[in-house]
Amino acid sequence: MVTTLEGVDVVTVGVGWTGGIIAAECSKEGLKVVGLERGRERGTADFSMVHDEYRYAVRYELMQDLSKETLTFRNNRKQRALPMRQLGSFLLGVGLGGAGTHWNGQTWRFLPYDFEIKTMTDKKYGANKLSADYTIQDWGITYDELEPYFDRFEKTIGLSGEDKNPFWGKRSSDFPTPPMKKTPILQRFEKAATNLGYSPFMMPSANLSEAYENPDGQKINACQYCGFCERFGCEYGAKTSPEITVVPTAKETGNYDVRFNSNVVEVMKEGDKVTGVRYYDTVTFEEFIQPANVVVLTSYVMNNAKLLMVSNIGQQYDPETGQGSLGKNYAYQILPGATGFFDEQMNTFMGAGALGMTIDDFNGDTFDHGDLDFIHGASLSSTQTGSRPILSNPTPPGTPSWGAEFKKASIENFTRTLSVGGQGASMPHKENFLGLDDTYKDIYGVPLLQLTYNFTDQDRALHSYITEKAAGIVKEMGAKTVAASGEITDYDIVPYQTTHNTGGTIMGADPATSVVNNFLQHWDAENLFVIGAGNFAHNGGYNPTGTVGALAYRCAEGIIRYSREGGSLV
Amino acid sequence: MAEKDKNFSRRDFLKTSGIATGALIGGGIIGGLIGANTNKQDNATDSSSSSGGTKEASSSIRGLTFFKSMADFEVLSQATERIFPEDDLGPGAIGLAVPYFIDNQLAGSYGENSKEYMQAPFAQGEPTQGYQSRLKRNEMFMQGIQLMQEEADSRFKTKFVDLEGEQMDEILTAFQENEIKMRGVESQFFFRLLRQATLEGAYADPIYGGNANMDGWQMKGFPGHQLAYIKDIESEDFVEIKPKSLGMNH
Ligand SMILES: Cc1cc2nc3c(=O)[nH]c(=O)nc-3n(C[C@H](O)[C@H](O)[C@H](O)COP(=O)(O)OP(=O)(O)OC[C@H]3O[C@@H](n4cnc5c(N)ncnc54)[C@H](O)[C@@H]3O)c2cc1C
Ligand code: SF4
Secondary structure, eight states: OEEEOOOEEEEEEOOSHHHHHHHHHHHHTTOOEEEEOSSOOOOGGGGTTOOOIIIIIISOTTBOOTTTOOEEEESSTTSOOEEOOSOOSSOOBOSTTGGGSSOOOBOOOOOHHHHTHHHHHHHHHOTTSSOTTBOOOOOSSOHHHHHHHHHHHHHHHTOBOOOOOTTSOOOSSOOSBOOOOOOHHHHHHHHHHHHTTOOOEEOOBSBOSSOEEOTTSOEEOOOOOBSOOTTSOOTTSOBOOGGGTHHHHHHHTTOEEEEOSEEEEEEEEETTEEEEEEEEETTTOOEEEEEEEEEEEOSHHHHHHHHHHHTTOSOBOOTTTOOOOBTTTOBOOBOOEEEEEOSSOOOTTOBOTTOEEEEOTTSTTSSOOTTSSOOOOEEEEEEOOOOOTTTOOOOOTTOOSSSHHHHHHHHHHHTSEEEEEEEEOBOOBTTOEEEEEEEEEOTTSOEEEEEEOOOOHHHHHHHHHHHHHHHHHHHHTTOSEEEEOOOOOSOOSSSOOOSOOBOSSOBOSOTTTOSBOTTOBBTTOTTEEEOSGGGOSSBOSSOSHHHHHHHHHHHHHHHHHHHHHOSOOO | OHHHHHHOOHHHHHHHSSTTTTOOOOHHHHHHHHHHHOTTOOSGGGHHHHTTOOTGGGGSOOOOSSOOOHHHHHHHHHHHHHHSOOBTTBOOTTTTTHHHHHHHHHHSHHHHTTTSOOOSOOOOOOGGGOOOOSSOHHHHHHHHHHHHHHHHHHHHSSOGGGSOHHHHHHHHHHHHTTOSOOSSSOHHHHHHHHHHHHHHHHHSOGGGSOSGGGHHHHHHTOOBSOSOOTTTTTOSSOOOOOOBOGGGTO
């Protein structure tokens, strides 16, 4: 038996950054908003015993429980897709705040080049720079159009940084708070990068350099550099997250409700509009329908795509014909880099999730690709995030992976190792996409999402080029041994890489080649909005959330306008 | 290394250490025993007393929660000790109580795979697709340990725990190189699990029963649970900080 509830103006599926931003903006405008979150309530008070690598970083205390739901994976269409049975390559969020509770806080605006990548590449290198197998396309929005929303997101989170990067887009205002402390480890990188003629700058950080009150009146504290940031919640309320900013803002309006333990399984559609969502109470397994004037999918890349697929909204991408947009342009990232082993001991165990310095000299199109067989590049950073002993056992090349020699080397180098790592952009390829699995189901009986993905020639070329640059910096930093990362072969879902999954619900200017328009309004249902890094038509050389946050603010504006005027926003 | 391995009589250690009855394992005590049995050892294992080890730990009762046979537990103990051996830096897996840590974990959600997707059908996949076994981790450990015994018997006609260090290494390497036939899982997968669990036990907060006396942290220069480094983060020098466990603060 399904219980139909009283209708609301807006329902969001999931309450992470995107769900929280929509809730805050819409409820301030007087719209009644309900957030359905499959996980539990949580907040700063829950993190007083969070300095526990084993529970949080190794056993994934705050992440999705895969026994309830996962996805299936194969490297290519010929392979049989099998479930990702334990977390690995990326860590999916659950609970109030979503992955925004246990993220690092490295917060970027994608480059102006990213939004118009197709046009700019064709113009500079001709139409045949990449083969037709690479499905790059413009995003249907420019950096300048999105700039006010970047600004809005950064003010909400109190972003700490300095405007010293010659390669990124113009900013309409300064960073809300100054950069974090430039520690000796970062200075080492800065000096090496400067010596080599590059332009280092402090990484924009949502681990705040000082206490801050945002425009909504929410307070964020100053980071204590405790070294337990990524995969952990912050016990100081110093790492900006949805549950200390946008969620309380929404609640204070009196127009917002979060319903926990509520797992959405379907978006209901009638004609060219959606009518609400169907969900299960995860405790009692009771079934409900929540009618709403506007439905917003804010349940992360994977679940957003899955919900559209199981609800039969939009046209599924077919790699055979190239037709359809849903599931298209899934992209990930490549991680070129190099590690240096030093003589002297350093305070590598101290740090913060977004404490780092970066160069963009090899990101986007900031360097000439005329003689190179790839486009785009990577930001290169040295971060001091706080090494922890279980997961950090660096050893010089040739060291065995266990036994006496391993023990000695891993202990010796724990405090004597620094890395320079790149976040390599990932270009979409016609064979990389999301679909629905026809064998495996979640505990609600809904098919699992299926991921078909492998690295491409473009990825391999980019990886080896950038790795060489990283190794050069590490050498200049004074390492006695430099270990550059090996060539990449097939994508492997086992080791952690990044939770920077993109694509599948891409935005664009043309309904034939995108799922949503540049207000993230679904082309096939004007009262359905889809937000997340799934909107990215390719993946850039940075972490995604700055750009996701900007898109969410723009989407909120669209929803508010739609609620008043109706119709298509573009 | 070989020299030292010969001096280290596992049999004696296991008979005398009390590990069998699970009576005492405050790092000091077991560490001391290892020291006593290792002729060449100096006082390296005494570092426990200078590392701020809790006194209560040595009087707390320890027992096995997953393993039902001491023989199996001893095989596990020796295998982990080969992966993370005692040396002049400090205790190895046994001295750090890693086997107890693993025993505990195997009895709980880790061993029971309670957060993993375990729905059928199961099929052999490519290595890039990861875990595809229908076995739970604790079943893998039981099978792996039995096979270590069998290998010791067939290769050396003796019990695993009575082997010399290099002989144990030979068997562990065979697991690592996927040369051992396991049912329902590849031996290299099991070996990776065993290696990882050993490191977890060596370095997890002592509240989980391993990392006895925080000696794992002490060796590695990791201070454990500290509230903040804001005062030290700009220090040019390496800052030595006495480690702290979550169990000491709450
Ligand atoms: C360890 C880690 C470190 C990271 N570090 C950084 C970083 O430094 N910089 C950066 O930019 N990004 C980082 N990220 C990525 C960042 O966390 C995400 O980009 C961001 O949180 C995405 O926000 P979201 O709202 O799209 O999704 P999420 O935060 O994932 O929120 C989605 C919510 O929807 C809920 N949900 C899902 N399905 C359903 C359903 N069917 N019904 C009801 N609810 C559902 C989930 O439970 C979840 O709470 C990191 C991620 C991880 C995991
Ligand atoms: S490093 Fe800073 S932001 Fe991160 S958890 Fe610690 S105090 Fe919070």
